[in-house]
Amino acid sequence: MKLKTTNRFESKYSKEILTFLKNALDEDFGYEDHTSKSYFKNNNNNSFKLITKSNCVISGIRLSEILIEKFRSNLSIEKFFSDGDQVKKGEKVLEINGPAYSILSVERLILNIMQRMSGISTLTSNLSKLISHTKCKILDTRKTTPGFRYPEKWAVLIGGGVNHRMGLFDAILIKDNHIDSCGSIENAIVSTKDYLDQNNLKIPVYIEVRNREELDEVIRHNWIDRIILDNMSPVETKESVSFIQGRFPVESSGNINEKNILEYAETGVDFVSMGSITHSASIIDMSIIKV
Numbered sequence: 322m323k324l325k326t327t328n329r330f331e332s333k334y335s336k337e338i339l340t341f342l343k344n345a346l347d348e349d350f351g352y353e354d355h356t357s358k359s360y361f362k363n364n365n366n367n368s369f370k371l372i373t374k375s376n377c378v379i380s381g382i383r384l385s386e387i388l389i390e391k392f393r394s395n396l397s398i399e400k401f402f403s404d405g406d407q408v409k410k411g412e413k414v415l416e417i418n419g420p421a422y423s424i425l426s427v428e429r430l431i432l433n434i435m436q437r438m439s440g441i442s443t444l445t446s447n448l449s450k451l452i453s454h455t456k457c458k459i460l461d462t463r464k465t466t467p468g469f470r471y472p473e474k475w476a477v478l479i480g481g482g483v484n485h486r487m488g489l490f491d492a493i494l495i496k497d498n499h500i501d502s503c504g505s506i507e508n509a510i511v512s513t514k515d516y517l518d519q520n521n522l523k524i525p526v527y528i529e530v531r532n533r534e535e536l537d538e539v540i541r542h543n544w545i546d547r548i549i550l551d552n553m554s555p556v557e558t559k560e561s562v563s564f565i566q567g568r569f570p571v572e573s574s575g576n577i578n579e580k581n582i583l584e585y586a587e588t589g590v591d592f593v594s595m596g597s598i599t600h601s602a603s604i605i606d607m608s609i610i611k612v
Contacts, residue, residue: 361422368612377605379408380442380479381435438476439605445480457586464596495528559588
């Protein structure tokens with residue numbers, strides 16, 4: 322199931338993934354790798370292996386493979402694991418074969434991708450296991466590294482999480498600032514519905530509520546796709562879930578972390594959203610060394 326999900330991500334965002342890789346290469350390689358070019362005068366084949374320096378849920382293998390397929394076709398890659406596999410410290414994850422000059426021109430980008438993505442996948446996986454006895458799923462947010470959003474959200478999926486909206490363009494999320502700017506939550510809801518109807522838009526609509534009064538107003542609009550309980554305590558969250566009675570999918574959001582995620586997941590919510598799984602995940606240290 323996880324493999325199918327990540328395959329769909331690659332297919333859906335193939336253009337954005339290639340754009341990310343091109344921009345990342347342009348940023349690092351520029352127009353020439355002068356260091357490598359000064360040493361390597363021939364195209365003799367070499368082999369380099371990537372090893373991980375700690376246990377992790379490996380991630381970024383497929384993205385590294387796309388990088389080589391599309392931008393370094395004179396190289397080949399041999400994989401010993403797949404995205405989402407548990408890898409132990411010191412194990413060889415993959416091997417890259419080809420001219421040393423070409424390998425070293427993408428070495429740092431592959432490490433940056435796999436270290437970052439594996440850190441996110443590992444954290445997401447650990448948290449998902451912690452709440453696996455509940456129906457609750459972990460959502461990411463838009464709190465991602467600029468330019469790195471697609472790999473980071475891909476890593477969340479590989480770790481067993483669920484993607485929230487990709488950006489401002491693929492869903493409507495009515496937040497506290499929208500509500501306050503509109504004057505009331507009812508005004509925000511009516512304006513949103515009018516906008517959707519006038520533009521014939523079919524995209525999900527999520528709305529944050531901060532208290533029982535706002536929840537009372539929202540629950541009358543059965544066309545809304547998800548109610549987000551924003552910065553509520555676990556007790557308030559459980560009371561709200563009981564009041565909603567399954568009429569809407571429910572998400573809990575705001576200051577949810579590794580210490581309190583279990584308490585929120587056990588309130589009966591369908592989702593908890595956590596910006597920390599992307600913005601605060603520690604990288605997994607790795608090395609690429611000559612075989």
